[in-house]
Amino acid sequence: MSFALADLAVPLVGAPMAGGPGTPELAAAVSNAGGLGFVAAGYLSAQRLADDLRAARAAGTGPVGVNLFVPQPSVAQPAELQRYRDALVPEAVRYGVELGPARWDDDGWAEKLEAVADLRPEAVSFTFALPDRLVLQRLRELGIYTLMTVTKAAEAEAAVAQGIDALVVQGPEAGGHRGSWDPVERPAAQPLGELVAAVRRVVEVPMVAAGGLGTVAAVAAVLDRGADAAQLGTALLLSDEAGTNAVHRAALTSAQFTETAVTRVFSGRYARGLRNEFLRRFDDTAPAGYPEVHHMAAPLRRAAVAAGDPDWTNLWAGTAFATAMRGPAAAVLAALTP
Ligand SMILES: Cc1cc2nc3c(=O)[nH]c(=O)nc-3n(C[C@H](O)[C@H](O)[C@H](O)COP(=O)(O)O)c2cc1C
Known part of the structure; x- marks a missing residue:
């Protein structure tokens, strides 16, 4: 395996953001700044995913991941x-x-898996449901680092038992969809810091913390509690490279919301x-x-x-939306690096 979270020059991950905000330019900017950038495959065709991943690679020099919605x-x-x-x-x-x-x-699951197997991004993260053990095994054999989004300790244990390399531990503060595996039950409300500590007690794999991280103090706090990196979604929504639409951008800074x-x-x-x-x-x-x-x-x-x-x-937004900054993604990362 060639990539590992511990290799990142900066312990920050640019959250995959399907539906427009995530762009190849944003993924490349995060990766060029020393973090792990993500191409969000959700809602895209497999062809468009492949194009976006190639574009992110062409614009960047560091590691790039792909995020897949796992069908349920x-x-x-x-x-x-x-x-x-x-x-x-x-x-x-x-x-x-x-x-x-x-x-x-199924959001083109099989076709997108083929695209990532062909193009071999450094990492693939999954959300919504745990992929089959054989899928994880195949990606591992291709040298692709796998991450699973979890929202409670029991999901973390199940993901590790399935053979995942690392976890994205998502707290209730997070903007966008919760990655809870149960698609009906109201998602768990344990705050991110506590959740990270609880997951760290039950599993040893590397862990990315996500949800409501909008200040350098918040990032430092999750690293202190055992996370190896912090994932930023909302903090990047106003960045120059994000594809956030004008209505969403304006709403994030409007006194109306x-x-x-x-x-x-x-x-x-x-x-x-x-x-x-x-x-x-x-x-x-x-x-x-x-x-x-x-x-x-x-x-x-x-x-x-x-x-x-x-x-x-x-208008997806995490609880820390009021601290989101305009400007280049590299400046956002620099401001949030402990
Ligand atoms: C606009 C938007 C789109 C998102 N899309 C995805 C996605 O496609 N896949 C995914 O795993 N998570 C997605 N998320 C969740 C993020 O991965 C991450 O958990 C979240 O942004 C962290 O919380 P924060 O927004 O407070 O930083 C999205 C979040 C936002 C704000």
């Missing part, structure tokens, strides 16, 4: 999906769009974002069902972005 069996209940669709229709009508089909898919919440209104899976009108109106009624709800709500979210309206799209 459908948990959506048709009657609940229909009820939610009925509730969202008036909002879609206001934008003159039709809601999408509530379809399940003062807090975040964990909700499944946007995608059918729990995720943290700025508390906007969509979240306030539908948090009580949105059913479990990823990716069905994601596909259903996508046209509404897209139309809101096109219209410049922050109230009807997902």
